[in-house]
Amino acid sequence: MASPSPLKQLANLIVASVERIDAACNTQGVSFPSLDEPISPSSEEIRHQPDVSQAINVIVAAATQLIATARVPTISVVTLGLQWAAISSLGVANDTNIPEILREAGPQGLHVNEIAKKNGLDPARIGRVLRTLATIHVFKEVKPDVFANNALSSVLDTGKPIEALLEDPMGKHDGTSGIPAIVGHTTDEVYRAGTQLSTVLRDPKWGHSQEPTEAALNKAFNTPLPPFEWLELPENAYRLRRFGVGMDGTSKIFPAGAVLQVADVAGGIGSVSMIIAKAYPHLKIFVEDREQVVPEAKKFWDSSLPDALSSGRVSLVPIDMFAAQPAVGQNADLYILRQILHDWSDKYAAKILTQLRAAAGSKSKLLVIESILSYACEQPADELTISGAQAKVVAPAPLLPNFGGAGAPSYFGDLLMLAIQNGQERTLLHFSNLLKSTGWELKEVRRPPTGIGHSYLVSMPV
Ligand SMILES: C[S@@+](CC[C@H](N)C(=O)[O-])C[C@H]1O[C@@H](n2cnc3c(N)ncnc32)[C@H](O)[C@@H]1O
Structure with missing residues (x-):
């Protein structure tokens, strides 16, 4: 047959x-x-x-x-070449509080004329944007020009009353799930950077650069600054605040483990540390990040776990991760780098790892939390011989072994890092070599059970 x-x-x-x-x-x-x-x-x-x-x-x-x-x-x-229309429409809806307006309107939805009264946009254009999105299953058009939230659009809802959003637009994302913040970030600065990727990759110098100042974002915003410094400019105050909450939105469930003193290096506002601090109240945790991020982190901790800072079990420590660790970061039981190495090219990622290796004691562990990129073909045999490596979950034939469309977000993330600052997601072999070259030995790799998502790479000093 x-x-x-x-x-x-x-x-x-x-x-x-x-x-x-x-x-x-x-x-x-x-x-x-x-x-x-x-x-x-x-x-x-x-x-x-x-x-x-x-x-x-x-x-x-x-x-x-x-x-x-x-x-x-x-x-x-x-149609792929026209996907910008989907990203732009998502940005418009997210930036102009349409999910919140429609939540308040309820399941019967709201006419574009009424939406316009609340967010000030042109009603016919709101209709065109929302119809485009409804066609790809974000929002639904319940009657001509009447829209309601559906499952997908509801994730853009901050849950705040419209009055509160209008009163305090700068604080829109504070205390929220972080998903509207991530979408704000990706449909704004990331998307704008992406439009310059082809120009930058074809540039004879920038196209081969490892510098975080010679990437598509620099071209898009005409800035000589690396992205984290650019984010800290006064005119980017909203973006910086949104980015901190957005990072919190990407937090995933943290695996259990017995650790005593934790340094969450470049921990942002401290989303990972928050999960650890709630699960293990006896731990001493240092959330380390750039000085300019510390006030945002303070807001986050004061509102989510008020006694953590005052009791001293969590400290916010301004650092430059390219310089030596401060005294509190010496000989920590665990160093965490979550979504940090992917921000940087090998040149800079190696500098971060080298500084942590210099601070580590012989029993310190390093936990790197990142996506591990697979090839879009079969896993090569040399990946299976890496210490701590286990076979990854492979998609059933005739699917691509990396789950194709379901695995695509990690590859989009890789190009996002390239566009923002010449960073990159890495394969397991790439991680193993990078760690080895900086004095760390990969001991264990925990992959996500479904084959898609963040992996946990545990290393110890060689
Ligand atoms: C992608 S975010 C990840 C934040 C956090 N680890 C998380 O997973 O939520 C990268 C973080 O690196 C921080 N960062 C960038 N350059 C840094 C430096 N030189 N020293 C310390 N932190 C830095 C940024 O401020 C930002 O909070």
């Missing part, structure tokens, strides 16, 4: 995965959340269960590959 066509194989994977999800829902007596309804913590529980989460990845990878296989290639590629 002839084997099924690729279209059929992909469709079968989708059906099998949907059946797994249905079975999980039936066993637990819950319905799978509707696309038409705003999400809630309880609606999302089912999606986060490992088995369901794995099935969702297969559905996304298979559906993306099925579309690429089935559709007329010229239409696929020309």
